Amino acid sequence: MRYPRVLAVSLALLAISAPGAARAADVTSLQEIILRAKPATVLVIAEVGSEVLLDCGAGLRKTRPAPFRETGTGWLIDSNGWIVTNGHVVQPAHEGPSWVAQDQIQKAVTDVCVYDEIERRGFTVGQRPDLEDQLRRAAMGPAMQSAKVELKPSLFVLLANGFRLPAKVEKYSPPVSLERGAGVMSGRDLALLSVEASEMPAFKLGESRTLKIGDPIRILGFPGVVLTHELLNSTAKVEASVTNGAVSGFKQDVQNQAVIQTDAPAAWGNSGGPVVDARGEVIGVLTFVSLAPGAGGGIVQGFNFVIPADAVREFLRGTKVDLNDKSPFNEHWHAGLQKFFTDDWKGALLSIQAADRLQPEFPDLRRLIAEAEYRIKHPPPRPFPWRLVIGVAIVLGLGAVGVAAWRRVRANRLRTSVEDVVRLRESGAPLVLLDIRDPLLYRASPYRIPGALRLDPERVAEAVSTLGLDPAHRVVAYGSADSERHSALVAHQLRGLGFADVHVLRGGFGGWTLAGLPLEPKEAGVSPGS
Numbered sequence: 001m002r003y004p005r006v007l008a009v010s011l012a013l014l015a016i017s018a019p020g021a022a023r024a025a026d027v028t029s030l031q032e033i034i035l036r037a038k039p040a041t042v043l044v045i046a047e048v049g050s051e052v053l054l055d056c057g058a059g060l061r062k063t064r065p066a067p068f069r070e071t072g073t074g075w076l077i078d079s080n081g082w083i084v085t086n087g088h089v090v091q092p093a094h095e096g097p098s099w100v101a102q103d104q105i106q107k108a109v110t111d112v113c114v115y116d117e118i119e120r121r122g123f124t125v126g127q128r129p130d131l132e133d134q135l136r137r138a139a140m141g142p143a144m145q146s147a148k149v150e151l152k153p154s155l156f157v158l159l160a161n162g163f164r165l166p167a168k169v170e171k172y173s174p175p176v177s178l179e180r181g182a183g184v185m186s187g188r189d190l191a192l193l194s195v196e197a198s199e200m201p202a203f204k205l206g207e208s209r210t211l212k213i214g215d216p217i218r219i220l221g222f223p224g225v226v227l228t229h230e231l232l233n234s235t236a237k238v239e240a241s242v243t244n245g246a247v248s249g250f251k252q253d254v255q256n257q258a259v260i261q262t263d264a265p266a267a268w269g270n271s272g273g274p275v276v277d278a279r280g281e282v283i284g285v286l287t288f289v290s291l292a293p294g295a296g297g298g299i300v301q302g303f304n305f306v307i308p309a310d311a312v313r314e315f316l317r318g319t320k321v322d323l324n325d326k327s328p329f330n331e332h333w334h335a336g337l338q339k340f341f342t343d344d345w346k347g348a349l350l351s352i353q354a355a356d357r358l359q360p361e362f363p364d365l366r367r368l369i370a371e372a373e374y375r376i377k378h379p380p381p382r383p384f385p386w387r388l389v390i391g392v393a394i395v396l397g398l399g400a401v402g403v404a405a406w407r408r409v410r411a412n413r414l415r416t417s418v419e420d421v422v423r424l425r426e427s428g429a430p431l432v433l434l435d436i437r438d439p440l441l442y443r444a445s446p447y448r449i450p451g452a453l454r455l456d457p458e459r460v461a462e463a464v465s466t467l468g469l470d471p472a473h474r475v476v477a478y479g480s481a482d483s484e485r486h487s488a489l490v491a492h493q494l495r496g497l498g499f500a501d502v503h504v505l506r507g508g509f510g511g512w513t514l515a516g517l518p519l520e521p522k523e524a525g526v527s528p529g530s
Contacts, residue, residue, distance in 0.1 A: 052108035065107035073221035073273035079327035085272030093153035113139035206281030208308035216516035221273030478505035
């Protein structure tokens, strides 16, 4: 009977290791999807400059006010330089609407009739706001009526490698209009751009008709809060950001056109961005977000809307876009990623370098090239020798297996999985989530796990008293993805304060995010926009 007992132990070891291996595979798959997508996501900039001729009372003057600029996100649908974005992102440069002309005239009046006069009187701008307001009101009417403006629109895209390419609108469908009736221009809010390029990274357009509520999705784009962040360098700003969420509904816009609702966070600047599924295929295009009521209402997260991929496919019908295009860059980049995540460092290096020769200096490529080179020079430890372990287990018997199992339980006694937390929440059991991330990381992040309470890890006892936590409730604390040891120290402090059921979230905040679960903003007030 000894052999069957040893065989059972071996199978038990494999069963214990299987869930962890499956989770690692899921994480790798998510990383690979995002890395595949980022190079094909571009920043779209519509800019309208002007020359304005106006008279402030001392004769005609010509001035060039600061240009109007609209930023959004686009994505390459074909490796030959075809880009999809929102119609409202390119509208200022494509249509030159009257409100853009008025914007330029107002800026010109302020520059010439107000600021120049302020300086002529010996003041600096901002020193006499009352005088500025008086001059502006006096000049705005007459000067604007007589002003003549010549708009000078331009449109270009910025790649993550820093390359700036002029773009041309090849097909355009205007934004959705709130108005109805004859003469009202209302469309699908899509635009097809072309740039002079080839062998570019590109997305594959997926199917949106098979989507179901709850399916995980990711939005890629260039939110304005990142583009204008004073603590980020210029290179970081032109790398696409990724937010996670799920399909939360299927709705229709005011023109009865299908849209997909999602709880994935978005902000102005994300408009036109690709929405990808678990396979990395584009299943839609972000089109509009939801704003709080009132003139200064900020973006309400969790209620963002997406143009379905099937509508994008219909929009592209009759164009030169090849939806079956095979991108040479993709072939090398995707092969390199697959080899990289299976520890084939030499093969990964060759494939990624081939992609880099086609489109150089993409940040993700450079990072993986550097890491592959390092791994080749400093190879990691060989994979754990499971066959040898099983052989040793057969020799040592159940005693050695029992010791190993005991050590495993001891090392993991405080940890709990994301799945366990979700299950507890759904069951309605009392559960307190504590956000114990490092204060610097907490301040830098705009999001948290829904319902989590902030607990400063440097003042645990004081924070517990302030929050009025019930020691009888189950407590799950989370830090950042790489700070579980720090989280365990906080958990021990909580146990010392009388909390008997305290656990640490495996993977921390990063584990929750990588699982594709929803986040909520720590506080509202994000600026509205595209």
